[in-house]
Amino acid sequence: MKIRKTNARLFCASIILLSLALITGAQAPSAQTPKLPEGMVGPDTSDPRTKLSAGLHDAGVASYGLKLTSSYKKPSNFLPSGESTGVETRRTQMAKKIGFSNTDIAFQGNTLFLGNYFGINIYDISDAGKAKLLTSMVCPGGQGDVSVYKNLMFMSVEAPNGRLDCGAQGFPRRADRRLAAEKERFRGVRIFDISNIREPKQVGAVQSCRGSHTHTLVKNVKDKDNVYIYISGASYVRSNEELAGCKDGPPATTPDSSRFSIDIIKVPLAAPEKSRIISSPRLFKDETGKIDALKDAGSHARKGRVFSSDHCHDITVYEELGLAAGACSGNGILIDISDPEKPRRIHSVKDKNFAYWHSATFSNDGSKVVFTDEWGGGGGARCRATDPLVWGANALFNLENRKLNFVSYHKLPAAQGKTENCVAHNGSLIPVPGRDIKVQAWYQGGVSIMDFTDLKNPKEIAYFDRGPVDPEFRFTGGPWSTYWYNGYIYSSEIARGLDVLDLVPSKYLTQNEIDAAKSVKMSSFNIQTQERLMIPNNMAVAKAYVDQLARSESVSKKDISKFRKAIAKAEKSGSSMKNKKKLKKVAKSLRKNAKKSKNADVKMRMNALASVLENPVVGTSSE
Amino acid sequence: MVTVAFTSTSFSQSNPESPSVVQPGAPGQKTTKLPSDMKGTLPPVTEKDREFMRGMIHHHAQAVEMVDLMRTRTKNEELLRFGERISQTQASEIEFMERWLEMRSKKKPDKMQHKMDKGMHKKHKEMKSKKVQGDHSEHQMLMPGMLTPKEMKALAAARDDKFDYLFLVGMIKHHEGALVMVDDLFSTPGAGQDAEMFTFATDVDSSQRVEIKLMQEMLRKKERRKIRK
Structure with missing residues (x-):
């Protein structure tokens, strides 16, 4: 039925489009009527993100807990010339408007470096929430x-x-050349x-x-x-x-x-x-010297070749831990990098729901690892109602004694259309103290923020999404990399350009928690080079912990208001001896309560709050 | 310093200072300033690229066809799920390849093209009705790794364990053929430079290697079970 409707609409458009419609109709039936595999759960189709209107620069938008502060189209130098290359159809015109794909992002000081298939664009981001193009390097x-x-x-x-x-x-191609060299x-x-x-x-x-x-x-x-x-x-x-x-x-x-x-x-x-x-x-060698050891023992090898992991897609190093997490074709691996010239595989995992191990992110304390599965390579629509929530998702692992243990999956919960390429992609941590939060790009699935503090129950707490680039055809688009850097979220949009987003308080994230995250400063940021985000001992951080204790409902309302009053007083009148004493007293009672608490998260937050109050930095609570 | 305004107002920058547009030279060589209205150049597309895409559409269509057979011939849950994933992947890749071809075709969609589309449409319709194709002319052009009409018939006639076995062996062979095609593409002068094309061919290579590995594991499990019995 759907096919007929599409065809009918296109029929009215033009004769050239008619032949396109036939192609659409001719697409393999399984693409038109895919079914959710039995026993599996798909994404939510009633989400506001599911049916947004299409458009390259005027698509419908849905967001929660995030707002777009500014966005920048690709510089015209990164679009191909308008000259006709052959057939001119709506599709070819759209392809020209999209131009070369934007890719990954790096940061240094007030400068943002945006990768692209055609070169690199360099932006000045010193003006909060804005970006100014400095250089287009072809x-x-x-x-x-x-x-x-x-x-x-x-x-x-x-x-x-x-x-x-x-x-x-x-x-x-040159006629005199036989070889591709x-x-x-x-x-x-x-x-x-x-x-x-x-x-x-x-x-x-x-x-x-x-x-x-x-x-x-x-x-x-x-x-x-x-x-x-x-x-x-x-x-x-x-x-x-x-x-x-x-x-x-x-x-x-x-x-x-x-x-x-x-x-x-x-x-x-x-x-x-x-x-x-x-x-x-x-990295895939075993003790016997076999270089392709990452596969099951006892190779079947009935016909032809046996395949095993033969490359990594991403390797995220965490120098302080002496460890790296490699997302390596069919496996996730843990690598000892204590000697950076001699990395050594120390553990490996596989997962039957993972099609392609793509990237890895450690939690700030190094006790967890998020791996992503780029099922379909990023060009496919993999977030449709019929795509299971465990395929093309994040897999969350506990990292203990230098071993990875699988705990759960998390995928973009909102169903996307069939013209939207969508699968788990690049993201970074947001340094909200006391919580593990990651902002992540899902291609045309948009930007999604995942809270994985509780590894067993990861959940989405904010999102920003546009409708598809095109209503009829799947062009590769959407966020490639979405990273937090010094208070803002920068998102590399493959087709559309560069977006800057800001967090908005919601029931999942308070203004105090946002302020606390914004008080964490980085001097540079390369996504695969993870460094501990240092949480300062300021009052914004203290208030964030109090909000979290209040949210957990494991501390009495009376105590919460006592903490808030003490912090407010300290903020107002600075770090006088009297205030310091008062804060120390609150810290002492927190330590006592922490000992009694049975909830590990509550215990951690009480102790963390106590440490802030014991050595507070007052007056630099937020920007 | 370049002061020429951007030619297209829809992409004009709001910056007071114009950004610098530069192109570095080879290592050690100097960087050149480019006119601010320069435009991107697409890498060349060769006939080999188009041939690869056409061949791969044909190749992928058979994988979809094989999974269509699977649905009524096995109860193996693991294989059914895996097959669905292959089918969805390959079907959507077919869509992509068709769009890619259309955008790079040298001529307007003429009668020939139209006929071909209609042919494909018909073919897929037949697949939808889950009939195995008896028409051998459909298979005249076998891409590397594709099952022969005889092999397809044997697969269609098999049930349960036998089917699982033939499916896995067949799909492994089928996938290996795709790797051969990618290999061939990149060893052809001038081919594989178009960005979408390159990304696609590379993804096909990576993902099918992973799938082959998974299928080989399933096959090994099966054999072990057989031995135990």
Whole structure:
């Protein structure tokens, strides 16, 4: 029935569209009438996000607990020329309006770096909630994931149109060439000097066999002269003719295969042009030396090849813990990085509902890990009413004694349309003290904020979503990366540009909790390089803890109002001895109550509040 | 400094200072300033790219067809769920490939194209009625890994355990064929540079490798059970 309606509408539009309608009608039946697999639960179809109107820049919007403060279209330089390339249809016109895809984001000071398949756009974000374009750097070769350290900017290049000289022409087919090898092709990690932010200069370009899909900046506290870049290459292996030493083939007969490893670049900060790959550790190896050991033992190998995890998509390092979490094709792995030159796999997990392990985020205290499943690679509609809530979701793990234990799944709860590509994607922590909160991009599923303090019961507490880019056809769009940075949420919209969002208080999140999060300051931020977010001992943080204790209803109303009064007084009259004494007294009773409490979260919050009150920083409670 | 206004007002910037538009050179070379109204260049698309997409649509359609068979021929819950996921993935990838092809086709949708669309429409309709196709001409062009008409018939005739086995072995072979196609694409001069194309082919490669691994595990489990019996 649905098909007929669509066709009828298009029939009225035009004759060219009629043939499109036929294509629509011709799409495989399972796509038109998918069914929710038996015994599984799908997303909610009554959510306000389910039926938003479509549009590139005028789509319908639904939000809760979040507001859009400003948004910026892609610079016109990052759109292809309007010249006709052949057939002109509504679809081709839309594709031109969308232009090149935006990708990942990095931050340094007041500067935001937005990756794109065509290069990098650099914005000044010193004006709260706003962004001002400083530089459009043209240098194609997707994905263009970016990270920044001091005066250096690193960029991932994987696509075969990447050129050493940043040229946009790619490699036109030449009649005299039989092989695909091109010496000028660049796939790997580019290094730019950004001392002049308006004129980045390419100072290094480290080639790798599979290119760089993403990369991880790894610092070593004991070595101030070098940093490392872990390359995650997810794509094809190039030929030995193009890059010497590259090899593809079954692991049994190709022990030096360019698969089944990551590449480590050592970057001498004083001479970045000398950066090179120092090793390609076999993260999937076992004790016997098998390089493709991450699969079940007793290989069946009836016909052809046996596949096992052969690359990582993302590796999130948490230097302070000496650990990294790798989302590596068919597995989630835990890596010891105490020696950053010699990462070592120490544990691995798999999951029958996971199609493709995509990214990992530690909780701030390192006791939990969120893995994402990018089922369908990001281009597919995977949040429809018929897509189970355990497919293309987050999987939450407890991390104890350097082992990962699965606890639960969490997926965008709102059903999305079939023209909306949607699956779990990149996000970051929001430093609300006392809680584990992550803001996350779900492509055209929009932005969603998940509270995973209680690993068994993760829940959505805020969202922002637009309708599809297009009502009839699925164009790749929506947030690619959505990250919290110094008080605001920045979202890289693949098709539409850059969005800046602000938290709004709701029954799930109070103004005090938002203020407390905003008082946490970061000097730079690279998503795969996780660093502990330091929660200050200010009154905003104290008030946030009090709000949480009040919400949990495990502390009497009388006590809550006592805490609030003491804090208000301290705020008003500063850090006099008298106030300090008063706060210390409150802290003492909190410690006593914490001992008695049986609820671990309440206990933690009471103690945390007590520590703030014992050593308060008064007068810098919020911005 | 560039002062030329952006040509299209709909994309004009509200900034008082114009942003700098630059293009770095090769490592060690200087960075060049570009005119502020420069426009993006799309990487070249080759006939091989189009051929890959057309072939893959054909290839994927068979996976959907195989899962359609599965629904009435097995009660294996794990396999049924897994099959649904394959079917949904491949069906939506077909949609994507059709859109990609349309946008990159050199000529307007002419009679030929129209005929082809109609043909596909008919084919899918037949699939919907869950009939196995007896018309061998449909399978004249077998892409790597695709089951032959004979193999499809055997699959359609099998039930339960036998079906599960043939399905898994067949789908593993089918998926391996997709990997061969991706391999072939990237070893062809000039091919695979279009961003959407590249991302898609890479995703097909990664996700099908994972699925092959899962299917091999299911197959091994089955064999172990058999041995125990």
